[in-house]
Amino acid sequence: MKPRHRRLAAVVGGLALLGVGAALVLNAFQSNLVFFFSPTQVAAKEAPLDKTFRLGGMVRDGSLKRRTDGLTVDFVVTDTAKDIPVTYTGILPDLFKEGKGVVTQGRLGPDGVFRASEVLAKHDENYMPPEAADALKKAHNEGAAKSLVPGK
Amino acid sequence: MFSNLFNFASPQAFYPVAGRMISWFGWSAALLGVAGLYIAFFVAPTDATQGESYRIIFIHVPAAWMSMFLYLVMAGWAGLGLVLNTRLSGMMASALAPTGAMFTVVALVTGLLWGKPTWGTYWVWDARLTSELFLLFLYLGFMALKEAIDDPQRADRAGAILALVGVVNIPIIYFSVQWWNTLHQGASVSLTRAPSMAATMLAGMLVMALAAWMYSIAVSLARVRAIIVAREQDAAWVRSGTR
Numbered sequence: 001m002k003p004r005h006r007r008l009a010a011v012v013g014g015l016a017l018l019g020v021g022a023a024l025v026l027n028a029f030q031s032n033l034v035f036f037f038s039p040t041q042v043a044a045k046e047a048p049l050d051k052t053f054r055l056g057g058m059v060r061d062g063s064l065k066r067r068t069d070g071l072t073v074d075f076v077v078t079d080t081a082k083d084i085p086v087t088y089t090g091i092l093p094d095l096f097k098e099g100k101g102v103v104t105q106g107r108l109g110p111d112g113v114f115r116a117s118e119v120l121a122k123h124d125e126n127y128m129p130p131e132a133a134d135a136l137k138k139a140h141n142e143g144a145a146k147s148l149v150p151g152k
Numbered sequence: 153m154f155s156n157l158f159n160f161a162s163p164q165a166f167y168p169v170a171g172r173m174i175s176w177f178g179w180s181a182a183l184l185g186v187a188g189l190y191i192a193f194f195v196a197p198t199d200a201t202q203g204e205s206y207r208i209i210f211i212h213v214p215a216a217w218m219s220m221f222l223y224l225v226m227a228g229w230a231g232l233g234l235v236l237n238t239r240l241s242g243m244m245a246s247a248l249a250p251t252g253a254m255f256t257v258v259a260l261v262t263g264l265l266w267g268k269p270t271w272g273t274y275w276v277w278d279a280r281l282t283s284e285l286f287l288l289f290l291y292l293g294f295m296a297l298k299e300a301i302d303d304p305q306r307a308d309r310a311g312a313i314l315a316l317v318g319v320v321n322i323p324i325i326y327f328s329v330q331w332w333n334t335l336h337q338g339a340s341v342s343l344t345r346a347p348s349m350a351a352t353m354l355a356g357m358l359v360m361a362l363a364a365w366m367y368s369i370a371v372s373l374a375r376v377r378a379i380i381v382a383r384e385q386d387a388a389w390v391r392s393g394t395r
Contacts, residue, residue, distance in 0.1 A: 018317060
């Protein structure tokens with residue numbers, strides 16, 4: 001074995017060991033690396049329910065209600081399997097919309113309502129011009145209408 | 153053919169070649185940059201949900217790609233130097249580090265400015281953002297370590313080991329949005345499926361990415377020439393000024 005082969009083996013072996021080590025560490029800290037918990041995880045009590053944690057999912061369509069004080073909002077965060085009601089007082093980010101992703105930070109109250117102290121909008125990876133978005137929505141609505149009216 | 157290629161591993165042979173390539177890559181970077189910015193601002197449509205603020209992707213995404221890719225190239229050169237003991241390899245790694253660090257800063261800062269209007273916050277400690285910040289520290293640590301050791305060969309070896317250890321971070325950055333829940337969105341462009349963005353947006357982004365490549369090559373070549381002259385200042389070919 002020439003010295004440079006030995007050094008190559010050391011570099012490759014070192015990298016492999018390092019990779020395995022990193023994989024084990026990341027696996028061990030898996031639960032600490034998640035940025036938010038989904039409603040299903042909260043329902044299964046996987047989230048630290050007695051502490052502040054982040055809840056993430058979609059704002060359910062039609063669930064957003066603004067109270068008369070103009071600052072407090074109630075909405076429902078869903079992952080389509082489970083729903084968690086959320087209440088928040090403060091300014092919402094521009095991209096906060098029904099049917100869009102959201103990440104909220106706060107505590108789960110004894111009544112099952114999540115009291116958020118911070119609301120962040122989570123953007124998805126789709127980028128399209130408004131015309132394309134309208135066309136998609138229209139196609140979706142027409143599809144839904146067709147399925148409601150048989151024979152049309 | 154390979155014996156010819158290995159000739160360029162000598163700093164003396166590589167120096168004039170690098171000099172000839174700089175202007176070519178530099179002009180390519182300038183032309184592609186102008187074309188990319190034109191598409192970005194005048195051709196690409198407004199985004200349906202984000203409005204105009206999405207245009208950050210034309211600089212943010214190429215910068216983030218370059219920050220990761222340059223680290224891999226830098227670590228590759230460093231590893232090559234460690235295995236083959238070639239003199240030029242360590243110089244190449246040193247030449248790439250500042251450009252990589254710059255692109256990391258650009259990715260982080262543009263991300264901050266985009267995050268406030270879009271997410272509602274400048275910074276969160278999610279896996280993607282944290283690992284990209286760690287990448288900046290790796291670049292800075294690599295440069296600081298090399299500067300701290302006077303003997304160039306020992307500096308190259310120490311830097312190479314640090315660079316190789318840091319390689320672990322690159323797949324973590326790239327796959328963080330798949331492996332864990334993050335606030336940062338998933339990849340819009342990947343090799344395995346169709347991109348989830350309008351064609352002109354994608355075109356602008358790819359042209360800008362190509363411009364970033366050309367810029368990185370031009371700047372790294374210019375920097376490696378400076379490093380060659382500094383390190384070989386006692387060699388006959390540098391002193392005689394025949395370069």
